[in-house]
Amino acid sequence: MKSFTFTITDPEGFHARPAGMFVKEAKKYSCITTVVKDGKRADARKMFGLMGLGIKGGQTITIETEGEQEEEAAAALQEFLTANL
Numbered sequence: 001m002k003s004f005t006f007t008i009t010d011p012e013g014f015h016a017r018p019a020g021m022f023v024k025e026a027k028k029y030s031c032i033t034t035v036v037k038d039g040k041r042a043d044a045r046k047m048f049g050l051m052g053l054g055i056k057g058g059q060t061i062t063i064e065t066e067g068e069q070e071e072e073a074a075a076a077l078q079e080f081l082t083a084n085l
Helices: 016-026 047-052 070-084
Strands: 002-007 032-037 040-043 060-066
Touching: 002 070, 016 047, 016 070, 040 047, 060 070
Parallel strands: none
Antiparallel strands: 002 060, 032 040, 032 060
């Protein structure tokens, strides 16, 4: 399993547009990808799950990838978050 933390720098937080793009990116990989915030977990492939976490600007989240392609997924998702949030 690979994991990394990321602090959201966008003042609007993890809102619908970037969340939708994040889900699309996560679906490219066959591994299980989970977003964790304050002990709550959501499948990164499910838009409503991500939105349910209520991630706001300045908050830190953890991304976990497990299984086939976990290395590639972690690198791509970290790059996505850096570029978009």
